[in-house]
Amino acid sequence: MTEKLLRSIAQEALITDPRFANNPARVKNWQELDAIIGAFIGARDLAENLAHFDKAGVTIGPIMDTEMLEGDAYAIEREALIEVPDADMPGGWLPMHGMVPRLSATPGILARPSPKLGEHNAEILGAALGAARYESLCAAKVICS
DSSP states (O other): OHHHHHHHTTOTHHHHOTTTSSHHHHHHTHHHHHHHHHHHHHTSOHHHHHHHHHHHTOOOOOOOOHHHHHHOHHHHHTTOEEEEEOTTSGGGEEEEEOOSSOOSSSOOOOOSOOOOTTTTHHHHHHHHHOHHHHHHHHHTTSSOO
16 A cells, blocks of 8 residues: 555655665654655645545545534445434434444444433442442432432
């Protein structure tokens, strides 16, 4: 992939340059290599870079902010972002990531939102500690219920 990247930015000579000829050398000289690649990328806008590297077959992807991610066709089509009910959020919905991994034969299902803090304490800790101990820890505000 590095060879393909360097060819795509017209830096073929770096392919055989001992400073960049293999991964350990590239790691050792990463700052210089980063400056070379960064200069190429910095001279173009996002759309130009994406088109250029896509055409060259170089695997890349933009670093997105929230607004870009929410409008990204790839993320939308794959339901990478979903909204789940949450009474504490404005409008009653919480945006979050979708199911990972996405399996065609056994798709994931969001059965319910995450529990509130302490929501299951009584049934779990009450059984483990016994009713009297559980109640004393609740009274002392060690456990919230």
